[in-house]
Amino acid sequence: MTDDPTRLTLAEARDALAARSLSSLDLTNAYLAAIETARPLNGFLKQTPELARAMAGKADQKLARGEGGPLEGIPLGIKDLYCTKGVTTTAGSRILENFVPTYESTVSSQLWRDGAVMLGKLNLDEFAMGSSNETSAFGPVVSPWRKPGSNASLVPGGSSGGSAAAVAARLCLGATATDTGGSIRQPAAFTGTVGIKPTYGRCSRYGIVAFASSLDQAGPIARNVRDAAILMTSMAGYDPKDATSVDLPVPRYEAAVGASVRGKIIGIPKEYRIAGMPAEIEALWHQGIEWLRDAGARIVDVSLPHTKYALPAYYIVAPAEASSNLARYDGVRYGLRVPGRDIGDMYGQTRAAGFGAEVRRRVMIGTYVLSAGYYDAYYVRAQKVRTLIKQDFETVYASGVDALLTPATPSAAFAIGEKENDPVSMYLNDVFTVTVNMAGLPGIAVPGGLSDDKLPLGLQLIGRPFEEETLFSLAAAIEQAAPKMELPEPWWAA
Amino acid sequence: MANTGSDRLLRGATGDWEVVVGMEIHAQVTSRSKLFSGASTEFGAEPNSHVSLVDAAMPGMLPVLNEACVAQAVRTGLGLKARINKRSSFDRKNYFYPDLPQGYQISQYKSPIVGEGEVTVDLTPTEQFRVGIERLHLEQDAGKSLHDQSPTASFVDLNRSGVALMEIVSRPDIRSADEAKAYVTKLRMILRYLGTCDGDMEKGSLRADVNVSVRRPGEPLGTRCEIKNVNSIRFIGQAVEVEARRQIAILEDGGAIDQETRLFDPSRGETRSMRSKEEAHDYRYFPDPDLLPLEFDDAFVETLAAALPELPDAKKSRFVTQYGLTPYDASVLVAERELADYFEAAVAVEPAGRDAKLVANWITGDVAAFANASGRGVADTHITPGQVAELVDLIAEGTISGKIAKDVLALVIREERNSKPREIVERRGLRQVTDTGAIEAAVDTIMATNPDKVAQAQAKPTMLGWFVGQVMKSTGGKANPQAVNDILRVKLGL
Amino acid sequence: MSVDLPTVRRIATLARIALPEQEASHLQGEINAILSFVAELDEVDVADVEPMTSVIPARMRLRPDTVTDGEIADDIVTNAPATEDHYFVVPKVIE
Numbered sequence A: 001m002t003d004d005p006t007r008l009t010l011a012e013a014r015d016a017l018a019a020r021s022l023s024s025l026d027l028t029n030a031y032l033a034a035i036e037t038a039r040p041l042n043g044f045l046k047q048t049p050e051l052a053r054a055m056a057g058k059a060d061q062k063l064a065r066g067e068g069g070p071l072e073g074i075p076l077g078i079k080d081l082y083c084t085k086g087v088t089t090t091a092g093s094r095i096l097e098n099f100v101p102t103y104e105s106t107v108s109s110q111l112w113r114d115g116a117v118m119l120g121k122l123n124l125d126e127f128a129m130g131s132s133n134e135t136s137a138f139g140p141v142v143s144p145w146r147k148p149g150s151n152a153s154l155v156p157g158g159s160s161g162g163s164a165a166a167v168a169a170r171l172c173l174g175a176t177a178t179d180t181g182g183s184i185r186q187p188a189a190f191t192g193t194v195g196i197k198p199t200y201g202r203c204s205r206y207g208i209v210a211f212a213s214s215l216d217q218a219g220p221i222a223r224n225v226r227d228a229a230i231l232m233t234s235m236a237g238y239d240p241k242d243a244t245s246v247d248l249p250v251p252r253y254e255a256a257v258g259a260s261v262r263g264k265i266i267g268i269p270k271e272y273r274i275a276g277m278p279a280e281i282e283a284l285w286h287q288g289i290e291w292l293r294d295a296g297a298r299i300v301d302v303s304l305p306h307t308k309y310a311l312p313a314y315y316i317v318a319p320a321e322a323s324s325n326l327a328r329y330d331g332v333r334y335g336l337r338v339p340g341r342d343i344g345d346m347y348g349q350t351r352a353a354g355f356g357a358e359v360r361r362r363v364m365i366g367t368y369v370l371s372a373g374y375y376d377a378y379y380v381r382a383q384k385v386r387t388l389i390k391q392d393f394e395t396v397y398a399s400g401v402d403a404l405l406t407p408a409t410p411s412a413a414f415a416i417g418e419k420e421n422d423p424v425s426m427y428l429n430d431v432f433t434v435t436v437n438m439a440g441l442p443g444i445a446v447p448g449g450l451s452d453d454k455l456p457l458g459l460q461l462i463g464r465p466f467e468e469e470t471l472f473s474l475a476a477a478i479e480q481a482a483p484k485m486e487l488p489e490p491w492w493a494a
Numbered sequence B: 001m002a003n004t005g006s007d008r009l010l011r012g013a014t015g016d017w018e019v020v021v022g023m024e025i026h027a028q029v030t031s032r033s034k035l036f037s038g039a040s041t042e043f044g045a046e047p048n049s050h051v052s053l054v055d056a057a058m059p060g061m062l063p064v065l066n067e068a069c070v071a072q073a074v075r076t077g078l079g080l081k082a083r084i085n086k087r088s089s090f091d092r093k094n095y096f097y098p099d100l101p102q103g104y105q106i107s108q109y110k111s112p113i114v115g116e117g118e119v120t121v122d123l124t125p126t127e128q129f130r131v132g133i134e135r136l137h138l139e140q141d142a143g144k145s146l147h148d149q150s151p152t153a154s155f156v157d158l159n160r161s162g163v164a165l166m167e168i169v170s171r172p173d174i175r176s177a178d179e180a181k182a183y184v185t186k187l188r189m190i191l192r193y194l195g196t197c198d199g200d201m202e203k204g205s206l207r208a209d210v211n212v213s214v215r216r217p218g219e220p221l222g223t224r225c226e227i228k229n230v231n232s233i234r235f236i237g238q239a240v241e242v243e244a245r246r247q248i249a250i251l252e253d254g255g256a257i258d259q260e261t262r263l264f265d266p267s268r269g270e271t272r273s274m275r276s277k278e279e280a281h282d283y284r285y286f287p288d289p290d291l292l293p294l295e296f297d298d299a300f301v302e303t304l305a306a307a308l309p310e311l312p313d314a315k316k317s318r319f320v321t322q323y324g325l326t327p328y329d330a331s332v333l334v335a336e337r338e339l340a341d342y343f344e345a346a347v348a349v350e351p352a353g354r355d356a357k358l359v360a361n362w363i364t365g366d367v368a369a370f371a372n373a374s375g376r377g378v379a380d381t382h383i384t385p386g387q388v389a390e391l392v393d394l395i396a397e398g399t400i401s402g403k404i405a406k407d408v409l410a411l412v413i414r415e416e417r418n419s420k421p422r423e424i425v426e427r428r429g430l431r432q433v434t435d436t437g438a439i440e441a442a443v444d445t446i447m448a449t450n451p452d453k454v455a456q457a458q459a460k461p462t463m464l465g466w467f468v469g470q471v472m473k474s475t476g477g478k479a480n481p482q483a484v485n486d487i488l489r490v491k492l493g494l
Numbered sequence C: 001m002s003v004d005l006p007t008v009r010r011i012a013t014l015a016r017i018a019l020p021e022q023e024a025s026h027l028q029g030e031i032n033a034i035l036s037f038v039a040e041l042d043e044v045d046v047a048d049v050e051p052m053t054s055v056i057p058a059r060m061r062l063r064p065d066t067v068t069d070g071e072i073a074d075d076i077v078t079n080a081p082a083t084e085d086h087y088f089v090v091p092k093v094i095e
């Protein structure tokens, strides 16, 4: 074991804690110190050191009595979209800058139930609307990755950019994240980490600030597949407080890591071979296919004919739901209030000042596509296209395919500011991930290798509904075969 | 049954007008907790006390549907002889208002839980007309804003926010103020029978949006105005009347009706435009993504149908056929379920077989008069069905006269609340004198002391009444009136 | 389809987002760029296709009718910008 406990994976730390060769307090302090040195990354919006030490102290007591839970003493970061009792929850927005929930999200409460320690709240795109973490009202997150020989700040991806960056920079053992159109998988791919978006309904949405209700899902970002599986088991489960959560038993996902994938049928959707796809992405994809074939999987070509419509349909459905979900931010019961001439003016001023440009843009689009005379042409049509997208997957799965393999993103991470003025080109980041949300399916991003610029590239596996275990097995096989992803050394601490 | 007399037309300066009324009734569902949260529905609590995080639309809060409210809506649908939709769904109606915390009302726009039905309305006990029901749907109530507490501020209380409402939409089948009142009266009666709404209009449990238009008989429908939130049956009648008069005056002046939302001001006896509601609304309805479609099976509906109470129409016709009541008496008795039950309990008291019509007369007569005077329902007084039954039996068997029975009831009301009428009669010696010897003696005495009256009576037989009165007086009202009559006729030679 | 400036202003009013005049035309451009991006959907044949209502085939679970929540007025108003006696206070609303 190394002297620096932040080098341990979650599974290793768990075992060391259980063996009492490491205390949670020492581990937690090491992370708190790492977070302090990482301020330039802007990954944490809020640090909770006192809370962390108190939780760690309790965890050590439990571990000493042999009563530790599955995550006892494990320090985690929480995406600031999850409401945390007594701890400011901003959703990355001015409008919630001073909001202190009196309640805890179900998913985070399950992590605390299992013994995890909260280090603080992680930066994100405002209301999870973004693919680069640049829409956060509290400044962008800087990726721990840089091109060799360059000082240019790169984006960590979004919207769970703080989560991905914190995990990649070893500022926490794992982090919660959310994925509406790719917000777990795209930042995981950009930062050389593992992120899984489970099947819609697998995790409770209770207490997670809503972006687009029919697409949002919670999931973890972790340093490897096993760690992600461990976190997933604690996060998943039916919640009577979320009518869309599904009452199915939660497997011990870790058991699927390392399980044989021999005989699994992997579909390669030809529609993901998009025009202008960089050669390195194409090469990565081929490499992934070879790795799975070598592991004993059978590779078949499949077709998902409506793939190219997923992104445009998403950019109708998600803003429509968001425009309604964000109506509650009106300056009456919580959050920012800007005085106005009258109540209507107060609403207008509050929301104009409280929401950033991207959120305003999406609320406007969403309002428009739902408005009288446009609803059928936009919203209803998009939901019909969504049905077709889902049917594409159903057809493929009915033919016996167990999972699909695709690239996670169309490129490696880009520079902060590079796509700022072009919303549509920013939206294209989600081109490979968004279909999964539209169909409610599980998807995992796993590192596949480095780009020509020595930046991480990820592969995506898409599974059948509620068959996350298959994804963990396949992702572990890729992880096993791929060159080990060495996380960046902490240049930011210098 | 249709009632299309010219009596329903309104006379204008230039001829007759027909009023056309349709109504949207908002009926609060009788339930312990709210439609989508576990907060209490109890009336009259401290501000914001019966409010959950869901009702206050805190970030990340989700609605979970109350199964009892679903059952109540189905039961109401069955009571309205309406189509029950085994699959329905919830939509969001988006608008901003300080007492609407989510920024949308969850309602059922596209697929309501109950479809078309019908109400038979009693205009008089023998005159009925039908009102078609277009639909019934479930939706959330809003909170309450107090506007008159301060010159500059409104105060918002969310206790009502999220309470379940049934919106019952009628067809425009109503043709007068009286019909409008009768419709609401009947609907309220049905809801109270079903126990699905307490119908308490003072507490706002039942409110009507009244759509009024006028036209020349036989012409197509005119432009309507919606009079919002009328909260008493009397006001509903007044609102229809004054709004129709207002519209007729405008039309007869050559003007046109603006389709608008108006408010009825009972103190001024007029309707006025609600300018705040006039800005063009665009509610942007779309399916609530936090809720899955609501589905249930035939068995669910059948179980509820089997447990449905007998409803007023069925009860009334049964009372007429089974007990030989007049339609008038039957409709008085069925107006309240408790009253009808009281009547049937009195009829059924052992030994059975008493004259139900007499029972009905006593209940709707003296007992009801006492109940009214004390501001209660008959069933809420201390007079028991058993006491009424015994009173009727005592008359029927000739033990007391109807007049003495009134005295006995008076004793039950005031002095002898818990006594059996038979015991009162015995104890107080009120038993009717049927002994002809005793009556003959009394007659002889009176004839002997009033020879002039005897002569008068023999000339003018209508004088008989005077003698009857004297005999009754001398026997303390206990003489059997029939026997007195018979003996007097013989002795006077009439 | 594309939006004109009055439409942009109308949407902003509906969405209750104050829109300074100088921002309206910039926003119009962005909205139209997104609308032309999503216009691709027009080529999909959606006749006889049901719009998606729930992405998972689960049946909705309902809540029993019991009072399990509320009586937390302090929590309800604790984050509010203006309150009085547990009421939320807003600028006067004219009905």
Ligand SMILES: [Mg+2]
Pocket (backbone or CB within 6 Å): B024, B209
């Ligand atoms: Mg209405």
Ligand SMILES: [Zn+2]
Pocket (backbone or CB within 6 Å): B026, B139, B167
């Ligand atoms: Zn309504």
